Amino acid sequence: KNEVEQSPQNLTAQEGEFITINCSYSVGISALHWLQQHPGGGIVSLFMLSSGKKKHGRLIATINIQEKHSSLHITASHPRDSAVYICAVLGTSGSRLTFGEGTQLTVNP
Amino acid sequence: DGGITQSPKYLFRKEGQNVTLSCEQNLNHDAMYWYRQDPGQGLRLIYYSQIVNDFQKGDIAEGYSVSREKKESFPLTVTSAQKNPTAFYLCASAAGDPIEKLFFGSGTQLSVL
Numbered sequence: 001k002n003e004v005e006q007s008p009q010n011l012t013a014q015e016g017e018f019i020t021i022n023c024s025y026s027v028g029i030s031a032l033h034w035l036q037q038h039p040g041g042g043i044v045s046l047f048m049l050s051s052g053k054k055k056h057g058r059l060i061a062t063i064n065i066q067e068k069h070s071s072l073h074i075t076a077s078h079p080r081d082s083a084v085y086i087c088a089v090l091g092t093s094g095s096r097l098t099f100g101e102g103t104q105l106t107v108n109p
Numbered sequence: 110d111g112g113i114t115q116s117p118k119y120l121f122r123k124e125g126q127n128v129t130l131s132c133e134q135n136l137n138h139d140a141m142y143w144y145r146q147d148p149g150q151g152l153r154l155i156y157y158s159q160i161v162n163d164f165q166k167g168d169i170a171e172g173y174s175v176s177r178e179k180k181e182s183f184p185l186t187v188t189s190a191q192k193n194p195t196a197f198y199l200c201a202s203a204a205g206d207p208i209e210k211l212f213f214g215s216g217t218q219l220s221v222l
Contacts, residue, residue: 004151030207041146041197041216048209086151094207095140095159096167099151 003027006087006100013107019074021103023087026068030094034061034072035086037102043086046072077107111136115200115214121222122187122194130185130217132200138212140203141183145169145196146216152199158183187219195220 005024013019023032034046047054047061049070054061058077063070074081087100113134122128134141140159144152154167158177172191177183187194200214 002151031209033208033211035211035213041199041218043199043201043211043213045211045213088152090207095203096154096157097152097208097211099144099153101149101151 002100003098004087004089004100006085006103008103009101010104011106013077013105015078015107015109017077017107019077019081019105019107021072021085021087021105023070023072023100024068025070025087025089025098027089027098028092029065029068029089030092031090032063032070033088033090033097034070035088037084037086039083046085074105079107079109082106113200113202113212113214115198115217117217118215120217120219122219123222125189127186127188128219130187130198130200130219132183132185132214133181134183134202134212135181136202136204136212137180138202138204139180140208141177142201142203143167143173143175143183143185144199144201146199147196155185155198 031050037043049063060073084102086102088097116131142157143155156175158164174186
């Protein structure tokens with residue numbers, strides 16, 4: 001079993017739909033990161049969470065430390081949101097990340 | 110603008126050949142990382158460095174080598190001992206302790222001829 005599990009692996013939505021991507025982890029962490037990878041491979045950091053909730057534009061990320069679970073929500077989805085979304089956890093030692101396998105999101109117009 | 114530059118974008122390796130992937134950052138970050146990405150798998154850590162002239166092996170270091178002679182530069186050499194080198198390689202740098210912000214290069218696709 002992977003230390004970081006994402007679901008779903010693939011997600012197809014229609015433009016305007018509300019989207020949720022989930023991340024569960026099995027180890028103690030100091031923080032959790034959400035990343036976005038576009039076709040072509042470049043990765044952009046979206047959020048770093050250690051507790052609670054963060055919002056940036058149409059993106060919302062939440063984390064529940066007790067349940068070892070985080071969610072990434074996209075409101076009013078748009079085709080330009082199509083990408084792979086990756087969850088990564090930072091162990092308590094502080095400097096190494098463990099990555100989930102990613103969720104491929106496709107938003108159709 | 111600050112950022113990370115990886116080169117080349119595509120690289121082909123012949124049997125028995127060592128190849129070097131370049132990673133340069135002008136973000137003044139101490140920590141730098143090399144990851145390997147294979148289809149259907151999460152990123153896996155090859156090597157990382159938290160300070161100049163020091164680096165540590167990650168989870169899949171066999172067949173790879175690195176150096177950190179300058180803060181800005183963290184090149185990765187894929188040696189002939191790496192028998193399955195075909196993959197997408199990503200370099201990253203990080204700010205904060207614990208890591209608060211990650212910056213990635215655009216990646217290098219390495220293939221075997």
